[in-house]
Amino acid sequence: MTSDTATTLTVGALSAGPGTKVRGSVRAELGTLTTDVPVALINGSRPGPRVVITAGVHGGEFTGIDALHRLAGRLDPEQVRGQVLLCLVANPPAVYNGRLGTSPLDGININRVFPGDPEGSPTERLAAWLFENIIEGADAFVDLHAGRIDEFLRNFVGYRLTGDQELDAKTATMASVVGHEDVILGLNPDGGNSHAAAARLGIPAILVETGQLGERDPQAAERVVAALLRVIDFLNGDDVESRPVTEWVWAAFLASEAIGLWYPEFVPGTDVTEGQVIGRVVDPADGREHEVLAPATGRVFYGMRGLTVLPGTDLAAIAAPR
Ligand SMILES: [Zn+2]
Numbered sequence: 001m002t003s004d005t006a007t008t009l010t011v012g013a014l015s016a017g018p019g020t021k022v023r024g025s026v027r028a029e030l031g032t033l034t035t036d037v038p039v040a041l042i043n044g045s046r047p048g049p050r051v052v053i054t055a056g057v058h059g060g061e062f063t064g065i066d067a068l069h070r071l072a073g074r075l076d077p078e079q080v081r082g083q084v085l086l087c088l089v090a091n092p093p094a095v096y097n098g099r100l101g102t103s104p105l106d107g108i109n110i111n112r113v114f115p116g117d118p119e120g121s122p123t124e125r126l127a128a129w130l131f132e133n134i135i136e137g138a139d140a141f142v143d144l145h146a147g148r149i150d151e152f153l154r155n156f157v158g159y160r161l162t163g164d165q166e167l168d169a170k171t172a173t174m175a176s177v178v179g180h181e182d183v184i185l186g187l188n189p190d191g192g193n194s195h196a197a198a199a200r201l202g203i204p205a206i207l208v209e210t211g212q213l214g215e216r217d218p219q220a221a222e223r224v225v226a227a228l229l230r231v232i233d234f235l236n237g238d239d240v241e242s243r244p245v246t247e248w249v250w251a252a253f254l255a256s257e258a259i260g261l262w263y264p265e266f267v268p269g270t271d272v273t274e275g276q277v278i279g280r281v282v283d284p285a286d287g288r289e290h291e292v293l294a295p296a297t298g299r300v301f302y303g304m305r306g307l308t309v310l311p312g313t314d315l316a317a318i319a320a321p322r
Pocket of ligand 1: 057058061145146
């Protein structure tokens with residue numbers, strides 16, 4: 001589907017006619033409460049695809065939100081081809097209240113429940129609202145994430161293979177245009193990530209992870225802005241330089257088995273071997289150490305930097321070369 005720029009770009013009560021830009025917030029009903037989702041609608045004066053970009057799906061991940069705020073200010077509808085729909089804070093309860101990956105409303109990680117449930121919990125309803133109002137009408141979709149306040153992260157792009165070769169090839173090029181060195185593939189489009197649910201609808205969809213530890217980093221935000229402008233140009237058929245990338249697949253997600261103090265022995269980008277000690281969880285009551293072993297050989301792309309952990313706390317995510 002290619003959007004017709006003669007049509008108005010509408011989200012809820014907000015709409016932008018051809019050649020105009022509108023910023024505002026749109027109210028999502030979450031059952032017994034509501035949340036106001038800030039969006040920017042840039043409806044170009046020339047034809048082209050509808051590109052949808054979300055940030056603030058998780059709390060404590062600031063780079064993408066900052067980048068979309070900058071991009072919303074800069075995109076000129078007179079210059080834009082097609083339509084650009086920016087959702088600056090997709091999950092306001094998690095972003096403003098908890099600043100965590102899970103929502104304080106119901107403890108749910110929204111990026112595990114797409115396409116959502118309009119009759120479900122507040123977060124499941126928000127996912128359904130975002131999917132129906134923001135994501136579903138996209139010709140291409142980018143979801144921006146970062147390492148959270150207590151999370152190490154090495155920049156990467158993620159996407160899912162669908163088995164549709166034309167779609168997968170387009171998504172692969174979109175991923176390489178971002179400019180991050182590493183691309184992590186999911187071998188099927190299953191699961192509750194927004195980019196997976198979008199891929200199941202045939203939408204080229206990528207996850208872009210940039211920055212870590214909740215850092216306020218204007219340079220990282222500007223790199224994301226430049227990456228998004230390249231992606232938009234590529235989607236409009238321009239000859240955009242696609243960088244060589246290294247492809248990976250997820251090999252292991254390691255969670256803590258113990259409560260206590262976490263002393264990692266890696267940084268993002270460290271290569272580890274299965275069985276290697278990659279950190280220790282220390283019981284503050286008696287000082288005893290529990291060794292934490294790498295469950296797979298590969299490279300750590302993100303992990304916990306915070307000192308205190310519980311059973312089930314994510315400690316490290318490891319990917320292996322494809
Ligand atoms: Zn995230």
